[in-house]
Amino acid sequence: MNNNKQPALLSVHQLHKTYASRDGLVTAIDHISLEVQVGETVALVGESGCGKSTVAATLLGLLSADSGQILVEGRPLPTDAKARGRSLSMVFQNPYASLNPKMKIKAIVAEPLKVAFGLHGSALHERILQLLGNVGMGEEHMERYPHEFSGGQLQRIAIARALALESKLLILDEPTAALDVSVQAQVLQLLKTLQAANGLSYLFISHDLATVEYLAQRVLVMYLGRIVEAGSVEQVFGRPRHPYTRALLNSVPSIDPERRDQLQILSGEIPSPLNRPAGCHFAPRCPRASERCRREVPAETREYGHRFSCHHPLNDES
Amino acid sequence: MSIQDISQSMPSRAPSWRIKALAFASENKLFVFGALLLLLIILAAVFAPWLAPYEPNKIVFSQKLLAPSWAHWMGTDEFGRDILSRVLYGARTSLVIGVSVTLIAMLIGIPIGLVSGYFGGRVDTLLMRLSDVFLAFPPLLLPIAITAALGSGLANAMLALAVSWFPWYARIMRGAVVRVRSETYIHAARSMGVSHGRILLRHVLPNATTPVIVQGSMDFGYTILAAASLSFIGLGAKPPMIEWGLMAAASRSQLLENPWTVLFPGVAIFVLVLAVNLVGDGLRDVLDPKKGTR
Amino acid sequence: MIDESLQYSAVLRLADSSNDEEQALVLEVEGLTVSFPGLFKTVKAVRGIDLKLKRGEILGLVGESGSGKSMTAMSCLGLVPETARLGGIIRVAGQQVNGASASQLAALRGGGAAMIFQNPMKALNPFFTVGRQMFDVISCHRQLSKAQTRAEALSSLEAVSMPDPPLVLAKYPHQLSGGQLQRVVIAMALACRPKLLIADEPTTALDVTVQAQIIALLRKLAREQDLAILFITHNLGVVASLCDRVAVMYAGEVVESGPVDQVFKRPAHPYTMKLMGTVPTLGQGPQPLGFIPGQVPNMAAPPAGCAFNPRCERATGRCVHAAPRVEIGEGHWAACHNTLVKV
Numbered sequence: 001m002n003n004n005k006q007p008a009l010l011s012v013h014q015l016h017k018t019y020a021s022r023d024g025l026v027t028a029i030d031h032i033s034l035e036v037q038v039g040e041t042v043a044l045v046g047e048s049g050c051g052k053s054t055v056a057a058t059l060l061g062l063l064s065a066d067s068g069q070i071l072v073e074g075r076p077l078p079t080d081a082k083a084r085g086r087s088l089s090m091v092f093q094n095p096y097a098s099l100n101p102k103m104k105i106k107a108i109v110a111e112p113l114k115v116a117f118g119l120h121g122s123a124l125h126e127r128i129l130q131l132l133g134n135v136g137m138g139e140e141h142m143e144r145y146p147h148e149f150s151g152g153q154l155q156r157i158a159i160a161r162a163l164a165l166e167s168k169l170l171i172l173d174e175p176t177a178a179l180d181v182s183v184q185a186q187v188l189q190l191l192k193t194l195q196a197a198n199g200l201s202y203l204f205i206s207h208d209l210a211t212v213e214y215l216a217q218r219v220l221v222m223y224l225g226r227i228v229e230a231g232s233v234e235q236v237f238g239r240p241r242h243p244y245t246r247a248l249l250n251s252v253p254s255i256d257p258e259r260r261d262q263l264q265i266l267s268g269e270i271p272s273p274l275n276r277p278a279g280c281h282f283a284p285r286c287p288r289a290s291e292r293c294r295r296e297v298p299a300e301t302r303e304y305g306h307r308f309s310c311h312h313p314l315n316d317e318s
Numbered sequence: 319m320s321i322q323d324i325s326q327s328m329p330s331r332a333p334s335w336r337i338k339a340l341a342f343a344s345e346n347k348l349f350v351f352g353a354l355l356l357l358l359i360i361l362a363a364v365f366a367p368w369l370a371p372y373e374p375n376k377i378v379f380s381q382k383l384l385a386p387s388w389a390h391w392m393g394t395d396e397f398g399r400d401i402l403s404r405v406l407y408g409a410r411t412s413l414v415i416g417v418s419v420t421l422i423a424m425l426i427g428i429p430i431g432l433v434s435g436y437f438g439g440r441v442d443t444l445l446m447r448l449s450d451v452f453l454a455f456p457p458l459l460l461p462i463a464i465t466a467a468l469g470s471g472l473a474n475a476m477l478a479l480a481v482s483w484f485p486w487y488a489r490i491m492r493g494a495v496v497r498v499r500s501e502t503y504i505h506a507a508r509s510m511g512v513s514h515g516r517i518l519l520r521h522v523l524p525n526a527t528t529p530v531i532v533q534g535s536m537d538f539g540y541t542i543l544a545a546a547s548l549s550f551i552g553l554g555a556k557p558p559m560i561e562w563g564l565m566a567a568a569s570r571s572q573l574l575e576n577p578w579t580v581l582f583p584g585v586a587i588f589v590l591v592l593a594v595n596l597v598g599d600g601l602r603d604v605l606d607p608k609k610g611t612r
Numbered sequence: 613m614i615d616e617s618l619q620y621s622a623v624l625r626l627a628d629s630s631n632d633e634e635q636a637l638v639l640e641v642e643g644l645t646v647s648f649p650g651l652f653k654t655v656k657a658v659r660g661i662d663l664k665l666k667r668g669e670i671l672g673l674v675g676e677s678g679s680g681k682s683m684t685a686m687s688c689l690g691l692v693p694e695t696a697r698l699g700g701i702i703r704v705a706g707q708q709v710n711g712a713s714a715s716q717l718a719a720l721r722g723g724g725a726a727m728i729f730q731n732p733m734k735a736l737n738p739f740f741t742v743g744r745q746m747f748d749v750i751s752c753h754r755q756l757s758k759a760q761t762r763a764e765a766l767s768s769l770e771a772v773s774m775p776d777p778p779l780v781l782a783k784y785p786h787q788l789s790g791g792q793l794q795r796v797v798i799a800m801a802l803a804c805r806p807k808l809l810i811a812d813e814p815t816t817a818l819d820v821t822v823q824a825q826i827i828a829l830l831r832k833l834a835r836e837q838d839l840a841i842l843f844i845t846h847n848l849g850v851v852a853s854l855c856d857r858v859a860v861m862y863a864g865e866v867v868e869s870g871p872v873d874q875v876f877k878r879p880a881h882p883y884t885m886k887l888m889g890t891v892p893t894l895g896q897g898p899q900p901l902g903f904i905p906g907q908v909p910n911m912a913a914p915p916a917g918c919a920f921n922p923r924c925e926r927a928t929g930r931c932v933h934a935a936p937r938v939e940i941g942e943g944h945w946a947a948c949h950n951t952l953v954k955v
Contacts, residue, residue, distance in 0.1 A: 047819035048790070060509040082511030090509055097502040102524040111520075112510045150907070158506075165510060180676040181846050185890035185901040207820060210892040214901065237894070251824040252894055253849035257873040260853040265828045266821045268775075269789055341651050 007074035009201050010036040010169050015068035017058055026273045028054040030225040041202040043212040046222035049273050052205045056173050060090055089167040093174040095154035099146045105157055106142040112164040131160040152183035171203045188215060209252055213237055221245050224281040231306035241313040244282045288312045352596020359590055363409035370403035375558055383576045393578040395569055404560050405586050411561045412542045415476060419541040420534050422480035424487050431491025436499055436518055449485035465553045475554040479544055487530050494526035535598030539591030546587055562587050638808045638840040639665035643700035646683050653912040657683045659864035670834050670841040672855035678908045680864040681844045685810050689727055690717045705807045723753050725808035726801035730816050732793035736785040742796050743781030753804040768799040772829055791822035810842045815850060827854045848891055852876055860884045863909050863919035870944025880946035880953040883920045926950045
């Protein structure tokens, strides 16, 4: 709940995206709404086919939505790519693929600086050094090529590049999924430090709930294009109301071997986006599903900033 | 814990270029062999005036059709001209042909493929159908037709060859561009507001050109063959120009009795094409900055 | 007329009786080394490891990139690149692997041991139906009629809890989801009743709910078919949920090994401890994560003695000498001069 006058940094309202495939119409995002306030990290979680990557692509202008509104600081997101880049930038999942293998690191970080600010010469050089320094890289790395670096280093360079645009919101699309375990921790820590130092806001897309808990303040859970539950991390992870959220939380294997029998085995598979079940999408796999669930799409319930769409939510006192 | 603590030091310094070169040579023996061969041919061409023992066009009827000997390492032709000297000078012509035709064809084909592959849609269809027109002709037919129309001569032959060759490069380039344009770093550039033009030049072109260059280096040999073939049928180089194909053609009546007159120019063509092919095969590894990393 | 089913069950019984003889060690690895000799340097991917696995046991092999875990797994079935040089002894189901002939290896693969990989889509041929590929695998090792082969394929799919097996047999790989494909691959691997299943990060590319299903499936198969599983991963949570024992690898060596509850509850090796500290866990909240300074060593020139010593907070002068194996508990040891647990 946003009670102050300042508009949200990012406000997405009823975003809807479908596309035609060979086998029919696919609804990738189904009227979703979300908000990111200044300085906070909002996470989008879900499994394959939930649409979270489509949301990122649409925000970035790589895909155009069918309908819906995207507002940055109360104003519509610019359609011009250059202006859009000043509002939103992204760190992609695979650092090996998101950096041009034939460009030196210096050129990679220089590009947004040249395009957005027209920097050149010594001013450009200084700024590149500064950006690289903020992510723990240095001058000695500037003349080298991406293939000479490890995944963790590449991702840090990608972060530096994203920060070069000085955009208000950084979209992080599974930034640590392709990295080694111990390197993940370094990159996550770096993201946290940068956020605190520069007042950054993040939209963090991930399937890894533990990482979300570490980094984010608020989280939205998506299933087959819809948001099933949203709220603060304490609310959603601590007292999940939607059965899918609970299943997701309990499916994460714990590092404590004594809890291995608590692993929840959800039956069935995520349906194909071509064949979304009628009513509540999760009904076919839900242990609490009733006839009503298969017929009627659940409306959204809101309780103190915690919203969820379920006919039979967990911990339902009513 | 500061950010600097997180910083990881670079792995041990990159090995010296000498070591890299040695390692490269040992792993790509054929490429090195081809490259040395090509170098030899280039040197022979450049230094022909100094290396040639005789004037290549000097007609000495008394010396005609001499078999290879110490005086004439490759013998003489029916005009008494020293074949070795003519082969050396002929190298110049062949190299120039190969480079020019390939370069011109690439200069036409690469931009077409670039635009076609990147923008797709109607532009793509139009450009590719246009190229298809040229591709539809059997290999030498179009050059023959063009030279017949423009008049024979080496320059016209080269132009004709380039014009009939570019569609291959356009197609290869287009294919590479289609692959590159869906790479994540292109999406990243677009999302940062980089213009299409800049993306084409700085991102697509460097990453998509490798297959074209590899193909071009292999075609180099075939353009020389094609030029020689044109000369053979009288449409390409004309005397007093010295060109290997022309030499073979002019002496073909001597094939059975004095085979060296046809053999040596033929072998020269073979050696050059072989060298170029070997180089082309290994060229891709050289161009890829990821070489040496597994 | 020979009754083939009788013949087959005879083979099974023979196999069973040999089990009773010894401790039924399905996998024995002693002093395994894998190196890649090059012109100027030799990369030592695996530098002397020992592993033992019994029937029905699940061993987790944990490590990050460069630890040598995948190379170890590939060596067990002789799948290393031609440029690799192996040392030590590997015995799978009694058969020695390194130095084995091509035909011996062919008989072993699928029959004695089978392997599944991270990306099931890449393991299957996109041009053939699942059924066709399963039939190929089965008929490679067993002489059965068409009907019997189909029955085998169907029962393999049922054993991996695949819904609607007849329908799946007719499908092409691209028509199935990641989870279904991984089940198919597991079914194919088990179609010839191997004693050992080597799984190289099979759940890394899967959704978390599907991963949980596969974990449950593998546990069930280990129990029901007395299947030994060598499970390679970097995900400690999966190891805790699935494996009986765990071996932690670093820079080509095993640094700690033992029953999962012991190793994870009381890690003795500093690397194990650090590794566990870097993983965010649910319920921990935004607690700061541990981190390991430095980076993985260059495998062409690893540090002398304990490979972890340049990055270890507990390193002392002794650590430049090879670390001894310290017995921590029952079946639990760590290769360290200064173990975390006082012995």
